[in-house]
Amino acid sequence: MIPAPAALSALEISGLSHRFGRVQALREVSFSIPQGAFCALLGVNGAGKTTLVSLITRLYNSNSGEIGVAGHDLRRNPRQALSKLGVVFQSRALDADLTLEQNLSYHAALHGIAPAKARLRIGEVLELVDLSGKRKARVATLSGGQQRRAEIARALLHRPQLLLLDEATAGLDLRARGDLLALVRHLIAEEGVSTLWATHIFEELQPADRAILLHRGAVLADATCAEIAGDRTLEQAFLAMTGATAA
Numbered sequence: 001m002i003p004a005p006a007a008l009s010a011l012e013i014s015g016l017s018h019r020f021g022r023v024q025a026l027r028e029v030s031f032s033i034p035q036g037a038f039c040a041l042l043g044v045n046g047a048g049k050t051t052l053v054s055l056i057t058r059l060y061n062s063n064s065g066e067i068g069v070a071g072h073d074l075r076r077n078p079r080q081a082l083s084k085l086g087v088v089f090q091s092r093a094l095d096a097d098l099t100l101e102q103n104l105s106y107h108a109a110l111h112g113i114a115p116a117k118a119r120l121r122i123g124e125v126l127e128l129v130d131l132s133g134k135r136k137a138r139v140a141t142l143s144g145g146q147q148r149r150a151e152i153a154r155a156l157l158h159r160p161q162l163l164l165l166d167e168a169t170a171g172l173d174l175r176a177r178g179d180l181l182a183l184v185r186h187l188i189a190e191e192g193v194s195t196l197w198a199t200h201i202f203e204e205l206q207p208a209d210r211a212i213l214l215h216r217g218a219v220l221a222d223a224t225c226a227e228i229a230g231d232r233t234l235e236q237a238f239l240a241m242t243g244a245t246a247a
């Protein structure tokens, strides 16, 4: 009997290493994210999260290793791979002086989406992030949480299979952080988009969430938060693994 083909991963990272001069930012990082899954990339400042996100978005090339997005090798087929990727960076990608619609129209055009299709898709993504009523509002007038949701709408315009979020909750209060994470979980159910959620905030995650624990550029654990934590809190388990003592 011919075996069924393995389901395509949304993200496949294999033996990825990167150094900046004398700093080894990533060491032999390997993991994969199946389609339609949520995965946290958890690590303290300097762990290598932004470096990993920068390599996946091809801001620069890795020294060694491979990255595949939705079955496309990033080095060999960058255009196809990047077309399957949506990214919410730490820094803002929307122009605060323009309306949400103007911003999204501009980004839709960058993705080569024709104006008539873009108008429809803008309506869809705004509904997904619960900002339909803000279509004509200037981005500067939106709250911090609304602006992050608008960034997610921008990242979803071209129907990516993988959504990367780098410290998406930075600067938000506790409630807005919870709302944003709930929205991302909802998107996985609605759009089937896989998510890599890079964060240093342990409390954001739920016991059943899968977390890749990155420390000094290496993967220390890849399991559910409950499995990593055992009978401790996730943060205590992390501190024990890295040799530090809990405060």
Ligand SMILES: Nc1ncnc2c1ncn2[C@@H]1O[C@H](COP(=O)(O)OP(=O)(O)OP(=O)(O)O)[C@@H](O)[C@H]1O
Residues within 6 Å of the ligand: 020, 023, 024, 025, 043, 044, 045, 046, 047, 048, 049, 050, 051, 052, 200
């Ligand atoms: N452009 C660069 N030049 C030199 N060293 C760098 C550069 N970017 C990152 N590094 C170093 O690489 C390591 C990983 O940094 P990175 O920014 O990826 O970590 P991070 O987990 O994203 O932390 P943060 O949450 O603070 O952004 C750190 O030691 C950092 O100092």
